[in-house]
Amino acid sequence: MKQAIAGVTPSAVQEVTVMDAWPSIAKYTLGRIMGQLFGIQAGIYIFRVGNLFALAGIPFCLALYFYRLAPSFFGAPFHGGFYRLTNRRVVVLRNEIKFSGPSILPTFVFGTEVKSVELDRFDSIAVERLPGHKWFDAGDLVFTRDGVETFRLEAVSRPESFRHTCLKSHASYVGIKRALERQPVPA
Numbered sequence: 001m002k003q004a005i006a007g008v009t010p011s012a013v014q015e016v017t018v019m020d021a022w023p024s025i026a027k028y029t030l031g032r033i034m035g036q037l038f039g040i041q042a043g044i045y046i047f048r049v050g051n052l053f054a055l056a057g058i059p060f061c062l063a064l065y066f067y068r069l070a071p072s073f074f075g076a077p078f079h080g081g082f083y084r085l086t087n088r089r090v091v092v093l094r095n096e097i098k099f100s101g102p103s104i105l106p107t108f109v110f111g112t113e114v115k116s117v118e119l120d121r122f123d124s125i126a127v128e129r130l131p132g133h134k135w136f137d138a139g140d141l142v143f144t145r146d147g148v149e150t151f152r153l154e155a156v157s158r159p160e161s162f163r164h165t166c167l168k169s170h171a172s173y174v175g176i177k178r179a180l181e182r183q184p185v186p187a
Contacts (some may be wrong), residue, residue, distance in 0.1 A: 027155035032132030
């Protein structure tokens with residue numbers, strides 16, 4: 001066993017996944033428009049205009065959902081992405097289908113890194129909700145340092161829980177880093 005506490009690994013030893021999150025279909029313009037339509041409250045009891053739009057929009061939402069899950073072909077940035085929080089950083093990853101090596105067959109690559117931010121490169125995280133995000137319970141996470149945006153995750157599903165987990169990991173990472181910097185070097 002490598003850890004004193006099961007599942008807890010120091011960031012200096014190994015990078016370990018804390019949590020994964022997938023973007024909502026509200027990431028796409030069509031998804032946000034649908035979210036606005038589904039949120040219309042005009043009507044009587046359960047026969048609300050938004051509920052009728054939601055019923056009619058099921059095929060479109062399913063298409064967007066599977067499009068979101070589909071892997072990216074040769075690095076196209078439109079779909080196949082997800083977010084990962086580790087004990088060192090927040091990473092945007094993408095599943096890809098691409099050609100590699102001498103094979104004429106394409107290969108599937110799970111979790112190709114697109115961009116990332118270290119846990120000590122931000123001091124606060126705000127949730128920004130665009131029109132249409134509310135119905136899907138989604139929001140953009142905006143990572144800032146001294147009031148300047150350093151990183152953004154688009155349309156995170158249930159953004160508050162991911163935000164709180166990021167802030168807890170940030171506090172842990174920064175606290176341990178500061179404690180190690182204050183520790184005297186043994187002679």
